[in-house]
Amino acid sequence: MTTNIWNPFLETLPLELLQELQFKRFKKIFKYAYDNSPFYRKKYQEAGINIDSINTPDDVRLIPLTVKEDFRDAQDNKEPFPYGEVLAVPIEEVTGYHQTTGTTGKPVRFADAWSDWEMYAENWAMMMYSRGLRKSDRVYVPFPYHLFIAFWGGHYGAEKLGAEVVPGGQTSTEQRVREMKELQCTAMMCTPTYALRLAEIAEKTGINPRTEIPIRMIFCAGEPGASIPATKRRIEEVWNAKVYDHCGATEAPLWAFECDAQQGLHLNEPNYLVEILNPSTFQPAAPGEIGTAVVTNLNRLAMPSIRFDLKDLTRLSVSEEPCPCGRTWRKIVGGIIGRRDDITKIRGVLFSPTSVEQVVRDMPELSDEFEVVVTREDDNDRILVIAEVLNEHAGRRDEIAQKLIRDLRNGTQLRCEVEIRDFGTLTRYEMKSKRFKDLRATH
Ligand SMILES: [Zn+2]
Structure with a gap:
């Protein structure tokens, strides 16, 4: 298989032609899933839908959505083990096992065939090439990859591009920082949370990440942070590097x-x-309007995700x-x-934890860590934001608390209570953080 890291034909094809191609590919994978996956066939037969129903791009919306729970149900004690009825290739064709992180319940098992894997590595290579990663780069991956697909994909993608990969597997954060310095790594991939954590540990270890580790680009995913301006700025400043965001899930x-x-x-x-x-009508949201992402993987054969509601x-x-x-x-x-x-709605106002992240990370007196706890007392919703003051500002704790309350009020349109703790007292995370706790259902 040839490697198309920069494919001028596909990457600059006029949008109209690209969308024609997309629709062709959509019909092909839809028919493929119907013919080969008992899960999809049953689902679409129940909905009275088959390939003859899909004649125009608008007809795509006649097809019912798929959600994570569907995959879970289709795997529960169903053959072929361990993937169940979603599997669309003979089990012998499966070459890779991965599973979802389980942050939203029991993990879903994912099969990839070799062609899926090549396609995935190529996607990663294409993405990293678009940011300026080249054969001369040395990429550090600061994780034990285990069952999670992202780091494996990044690893193979960087190799496919011709860059050099350093797997910073099962070891301490301190050791990883030392290796990055010693090997003079130029790029890394991690969650935004862990990019900040690595810098914090580097400084503790006496290594200046800005000047002693030549990382020039950081590929982030798994959390919104790399697109939250205050978080992105923090990471770019501590690493003296560019931070790039991408979206992905095991299913897509x-x-x-x-x-x-x-x-x-x-x-x-x-x-x-x-x-x-549109999250209420499930009709297309206009550009600029908030919408929910529904994706179809056009080239994945072992376990296709068709109109998967992310x-x-x-x-x-x-x-x-x-x-x-x-x-x-x-x-x-x-x-x-x-x-x-x-x-979620709090006192009738829509509340997103990312709005708190923007406020906290915008205050230079606070560390990168924070926690949001929502509780209900006597029918009143209470939001508590816990943050950490940096040691050099510890003497101004009250003033900082007042400023945080004011900025949260402006940033979230809600009154929040705050608790300012000493530096280093909140939990640190390596992968996806769990900073938002809504405890109202249990009260
Ligand atoms: Zn561009």
Whole structure:
């Protein structure tokens, strides 16, 4: 298989032609899933839908959505073990096992065939190339990869591009920082949370991440942070590097990514049909309006995701200006604003934990860590934001608390209580953080 790291034909194809191609690919994968996956066939037969129902791009919306719970049910004690009825290839064709992180319940098991894996590595290579990663780079991956797909994909993608990969597996954060310095690594991939954590430990160890580790680009995903301006700025400052965001899930790896122009995240158009839909009506949201992302993986054969509801909220760019990078692929702006399940009403006002993150990370007196706890007392919703003061500002704790209350009021339109703790007292995370706790259901 040839490697198409920069594919001028697909990457600059006029949008109209690209969408024609996308629709063709959509019909093909839909028919493929219907013919080969008992889960999809049953689901679509019940809905009275088959390939003859899909004649125009609008007909795509006749097809019922798929959610994570569907995959879970289709795997529960069903053959073939361990993937169940979603599997669309003979089990012998499966070459890779991964599973979801389980942050939203029992993990879903995921099979990939070799062609899926090649496609995935190619996607990663294409994305990293668009940001300026080259064969001369040395990429550090500061994680034990285990069952999670993202780091494996990043590893193989960097190799496919011809860069050198350093797997910073099962070891301490301190050791990882030392290795990055010793090997003079130039790029790394991690969650925004862990990019900050690594810098914090580097400084504690006496290593200046700005001057002693030549990381020039950080590929972030897994959390909204890299698209939250205050968090992105913090990471870029401590590392003296550019931070790039991309969107992906085990069910739909790498469906949108930021190129080096950094004016939004391009949709990965040749590999996905991405629909941004109004979260109430599930009809297309206009550019600029918040919508929920529903994605179809157009080239994944072992376990296709057809109209998979990611429950991630984002918005399409209103700008019709061509991207300076030359790609014609549409864009979303602001990354993932939040998950549909996390956006909650508090005292009648829509509340998103990312708005707290922006406020906390914008205050230079506070550390990178924080926690939000929502409780209900006597029918009143109470929001408590816990943050940490940096040691050099510990003497101004009251003043900082007052400022945080004011800024939270402006940033969230809600009155929040705050608790300012000593530096280093809140939990640190390596992968996805769990900073938002809504305890109202149990009160
Ligand atoms: Zn671009």
